[in-house]
Amino acid sequence: MAGMRLDGRVAVVTGGAQGIGRACCEELAREGARVAMLDRNAEAGEAAGRALQEQKLDVLFLQADVTREEDVAAAFARVEKRWGAAEILVNNAGGNTYYDPVRMSGADWDAALGLNLKSAWLCARAALPGMTGRGAGAIVNVSSLHARMTARGMFPYAAAKAGLIGLTRSLALEYGPAGVRVNAVLPGWTRTPPVEAWLGRNGHPEQEERRLAAVHPLGRIAEAREVARVVVFLASDDAAAITGAEIVADCGLSAKYAGQEE
Numbered sequence: 001m002a003g004m005r006l007d008g009r010v011a012v013v014t015g016g017a018q019g020i021g022r023a024c025c026e027e028l029a030r031e032g033a034r035v036a037m038l039d040r041n042a043e044a045g046e047a048a049g050r051a052l053q054e055q056k057l058d059v060l061f062l063q064a065d066v067t068r069e070e071d072v073a074a075a076f077a078r079v080e081k082r083w084g085a086a087e088i089l090v091n092n093a094g095g096n097t098y099y100d101p102v103r104m105s106g107a108d109w110d111a112a113l114g115l116n117l118k119s120a121w122l123c124a125r126a127a128l129p130g131m132t133g134r135g136a137g138a139i140v141n142v143s144s145l146h147a148r149m150t151a152r153g154m155f156p157y158a159a160a161k162a163g164l165i166g167l168t169r170s171l172a173l174e175y176g177p178a179g180v181r182v183n184a185v186l187p188g189w190t191r192t193p194p195v196e197a198w199l200g201r202n203g204h205p206e207q208e209e210r211r212l213a214a215v216h217p218l219g220r221i222a223e224a225r226e227v228a229r230v231v232v233f234l235a236s237d238d239a240a241a242i243t244g245a246e247i248v249a250d251c252g253l254s255a256k257y258a259g260q261e262e
């Protein structure tokens with residue numbers, strides 16, 4: 001097998017049952033890592049875990065809602081018991097939220113930030129003692145292009161994903177001396193179930209995708225696997241000199257100055 005850059009390393013991926021998270025589980029395992037796939041959706045997680053095991057990949061599904069402290073603690077304890085402390089953590093669980101800033105309730109804010117920001121800190125808190133104990137570790141936070149530029153109606157998501165960049169930098173400073181690197185990936189439009197559902201919302205998914213593709217310098221949106229390859233790079237020793245950084249994977253969308261035609 002080509003690469004095996006992560007031979008035997010223990011990785012935890014949150015929100016791993018589908019989309020970018022599932023692609024991260026697959027690509028990390030293809031590089032030789034032992035991967036714990038955490039997801040709150042047991043049915044999808046078990047099916048995804050089985051499908052990857054059938055490809056002879058070392059992937060273990062663990063049901064966990066990563067917004068719940070007790071679930072996070074239990075999942076990391078199971079990983080440690082089975083394989084030892086995690087050396088790689090991919091904070092991927094997250095999702096879009098659409099709210100009006102005035103009508104949104106405090107409980108909805110807490111839920112949006114809990115999923116898109118606090119969960120990353122909870123998992124980092126669980127992983128860091130093991131990483132510092134080993135004197136090595138890599139955390140990759142899956143943020144979003146919405147950390148830098150956003151759309152109307154998505155304010156708690158944009159706030160949380162920008163917060164995740166701050167968390168990335170802060171943890172990089174705190175834990176660099178202990179040998180732990182912390183970086184962020186900022187995907188743009190990426191083909192995953194929620195994006196496919198969005199493309200199909202008016203019953204013309206192909207037409208919608210052509211329209212969306214046309215605004216991207218590369219003429220297309222990204223595939224989940226392409227984002228996962230950036231995650232693998234940041235998790236690997238190939239990125240040994242990189243910490244506190246943000247890598248955009250958006251098929252060129254954010255390089256474009258809006259307002260002018262082609």
Ligand SMILES: NC(=O)c1ccc[n+]([C@@H]2O[C@H](COP(=O)([O-])OP(=O)(O)OC[C@H]3O[C@@H](n4cnc5c(N)ncnc54)[C@H](O)[C@@H]3O)[C@@H](O)[C@H]2O)c1
Binds near residue numbers: 015038044186191
């Ligand atoms: N798809 C895109 O275009 C895109 C763009 C930018 C950023 N992102 C980010 O990438 C990440 C993955 O996005 P995706 O499109 O693959 O999402 P997705 O909805 O396809 O998958 C998310 C997974 O996370 C799981 N999950 C949700 N809440 C959870 C929780 N509390 N605990 C555990 N698991 C939970 C879901 O069950 C699901 O399996 C998210 O953080 C998202 O914000 C996606």
